Amino acid sequence: MQLDGLRLPSPIEALGLHPSGVELYVKREDLIHSAFGGNKWRKLKYNLLEFQSGGYSHLVTFGGPFSNHIAAVAQACRVEKIPCVGLIRGTYVDEENPTLIAARQAGMQLIHITKEVYKQKEGSAEVRQILSELSRPFVVPEGGGNALGLKGCAEISDEIDAHGIAFDAVVVPAGTGTTAAGIIAASETETFVVNVLKNPSLVDVLTAQVPSDKQWQVVSDYHFGGFAKVNQVLVDFINACSVEYGFLLDPIYNGKGFYAALDMMGRGRFPQGAKVLYILTGGLQGIAAYNYRCKRDAMVIQV
Numbered sequence: 001m002q003l004d005g006l007r008l009p010s011p012i013e014a015l016g017l018h019p020s021g022v023e024l025y026v027k028r029e030d031l032i033h034s035a036f037g038g039n040k041w042r043k044l045k046y047n048l049l050e051f052q053s054g055g056y057s058h059l060v061t062f063g064g065p066f067s068n069h070i071a072a073v074a075q076a077c078r079v080e081k082i083p084c085v086g087l088i089r090g091t092y093v094d095e096e097n098p099t100l101i102a103a104r105q106a107g108m109q110l111i112h113i114t115k116e117v118y119k120q121k122e123g124s125a126e127v128r129q130i131l132s133e134l135s136r137p138f139v140v141p142e143g144g145g146n147a148l149g150l151k152g153c154a155e156i157s158d159e160i161d162a163h164g165i166a167f168d169a170v171v172v173p174a175g176t177g178t179t180a181a182g183i184i185a186a187s188e189t190e191t192f193v194v195n196v197l198k199n200p201s202l203v204d205v206l207t208a209q210v211p212s213d214k215q216w217q218v219v220s221d222y223h224f225g226g227f228a229k230v231n232q233v234l235v236d237f238i239n240a241c242s243v244e245y246g247f248l249l250d251p252i253y254n255g256k257g258f259y260a261a262l263d264m265m266g267r268g269r270f271p272q273g274a275k276v277l278y279i280l281t282g283g284l285q286g287i288a289a290y291n292y293r294c295k296r297d298a299m300v301i302q303v
């Protein structure tokens with residue numbers, strides 16, 4: 001791969017002692033790369049390598065109109081000069097959508113498909129037709145959630161082990177659970193998986209994907225209503241964290257995940273003296289996408 005300028009291993013920063021007596025750390029996956037860092041890079045790495053070794057013609061993937069995954073795939077493929085196609089959920093085309101403008105400018109061909117077709121993916125005649133028109137397409141599933149994505153996410157735990165601090169707990173936000181499953185599978189540390197999307201099958205997905213001797217639990221109380229639901233408490237928290245800690249939290253995943261980590265500390269969920277590591281999974285383009293849709297000044301995330 002040609003990709004350079006990647007910051008690996010991603011840095012682990014000490015954020016100091018929380019009033020509960022817990023030592024708080026953050027793994028800055030967002031710093032891996034400005035355009036496709038975070039868990040997006042972890043999930044893409046082995047998919048890109050497979051594309052390059054497999055003699056494929058096009059990388060094809062799926063995502064919603066504000067998807068972090070679409071944004072990251074477009075930028076990584078631009079750097080790697082890989083022809084790519086994004087199949088976008090929904091036929092409404094918003095010419096001002098910042099995620100899709102950037103993806104198109106990066107060279108991704110965007111094809112809008114109906115929500116019904118999107119649900120069926122390769123099961124639909126329409127998607128099969130699109131694929132059949134490409135000479136040798138390589139399909140990366142929505143969000144990069146395949147075995148290659150899982151393998152890349154396991155490297156987060158390898159880096160934590162190599163760093164040398166013995167953490168007592170890891171906290172990570174989850175959507176589909178691929179990132180968390182990769183981390184848990186390669187870790188001996190208890191992992192708290194924050195179900196920020198209110199995904200009803202998260203426990204089942206993790207149970208199916210990680211060895212049974214691993215220690216993990218799903219934390220269910222911090223979804224703020226579910227996918228893309230944001231309230232004033234969350235926005236104020238995100239804006240306060242950017243002043244206090246100097247990093248940005250996206251409102252879909254890390255705002256809720258980091259809120260959960262601090263709230264659990266405040267509630268005594270971790271013993272005094274414990275070392276807790278939060279995995280900041282990136283998603284910064286999600287802030288621009290959120291602010292674009294945000295209608296109230298008080299709810300804007302400061303960047």
Ligand SMILES: Cc1ncc(COP(=O)(O)O)c(C=O)c1O
Pocket residue numbers: 038039068069143173174175176177178179180250253254281282283284
């Ligand atoms: C920034 C960010 N963090 C976390 C997640 C959740 O990852 P997963 O679907 O692997 O649980 C996503 C979605 O892929 C994301 O974009």
